[in-house]
Amino acid sequence: MKYVVASVDQIPPGERKILDVAGRSIGVFNVDGDYFALRNRCPHQGGALCEGKLWGVLKADVPGAFEYSPRKEILTCPWHGWEFHVRTGQSWCDPRRLHVRSYQVSVEDGSVLTAGAGVEDGSVVTAPARGLVRGPYVVETYPVSIEGRYVVVDVPTRPPPQPISTST
Ligand code: FES
Numbered sequence: 440m441k442y443v444v445a446s447v448d449q450i451p452p453g454e455r456k457i458l459d460v461a462g463r464s465i466g467v468f469n470v471d472g473d474y475f476a477l478r479n480r481c482p483h484q485g486g487a488l489c490e491g492k493l494w495g496v497l498k499a500d501v502p503g504a505f506e507y508s509p510r511k512e513i514l515t516c517p518w519h520g521w522e523f524h525v526r527t528g529q530s531w532c533d534p535r536r537l538h539v540r541s542y543q544v545s546v547e548d549g550s551v552l553t554a555g556a557g558v559e560d561g562s563v564v565t566a567p568a569r570g571l572v573r574g575p576y577v578v579e580t581y582p583v584s585i586e587g588r589y590v591v592v593d594v595p596t597r598p599p600p601q602p603i604s605t606s607t
Contacts, residue, residue, distance in 0.1 A: 445590045450474070453511065457489050461594045465489070467583065468525055470512055475525050476592045477514070478579035482530075486518030488578060493525070498568040512567055523578050524567050530574030531566060 442460050450456050450469045457466045457479055464479035466489025479489035493511035513531070514523045523530050566573065582593040 440596050441584075441591050441593050443586075443589045444476075444592050446588050447585060447590060448588070450590060453493075455489065460592060461596060463594065465581065465592065465594065467590060467592060468493075468514075470525060471510060473526075474583040474585065474590055476581040476583045477523070477525065477528055478581075480578075481516045481518060481521065482576040482578055483516065483519060483521050486516045488514065488516045488523065491515045491517045494522075496568045498570075500569070508568075521574065521576065523576070526567075528578035528580040530576040530578075531571040533572050533574040535575075 440461065444458055444460060444465075444467055445456050450467060452469050452471050455466050455468045457464060459465075464487075466477050466479045468475045468477070468489075470493075477489055479487055481488040492515050494513045494515060495511050496508040496513060497505055498508065499505040512525050514525045515521070516523070521530055522532050584591045584593070
């Protein structure tokens with residue numbers, strides 16, 4: 440079901456609006472003119488995800504050389520810092536799989552030898568930056584459209600509660 444949540448003026452670029460829609464707390468974001476809606480409940484432990492800070496994407500193809508994309512599409516949960524792509528709701532950090540790799544080091548005639556590869560990227564959803572590790576969580580997202588001067592979010596209605604059977 441479609442809900443008018445704001446006029447476009449009420450959510451300027453870089454801003455967000457958190458509101459209750461169909462019994463859910465939902466954050467509607469304007470990222471440089473593109474609108475996204477996410478459930479304001481972190482799938483990790485239920486933190487108010489949409490109150491978190493938005494960041495750009497940091498890319499690094501080789502150690503020591505990085506590029507920062509100022510387009511703020513990474514939403515950080517204020518509770519434990521998990522990061523979610525605001526476009527898809529996908530988390531892009533999995534501390535259970537992402538760990539610092541250790542290397543054997545030896546000293547041989549003044550040279551230090553290291554070996555090893557980068558992190559694994561088994562993503563199906565396109566990562567906001569190459570080499571990111573897809574996390575296990577995905578936030579519920581909702582389609583957003585602009586109709587006239589209004590921001591409209593399409594939120595599915597919940598099925599009615601099932602009656603409790605009292606038969607014995
Ligand atoms: S509740 Fe969001 S990261 Fe833990």
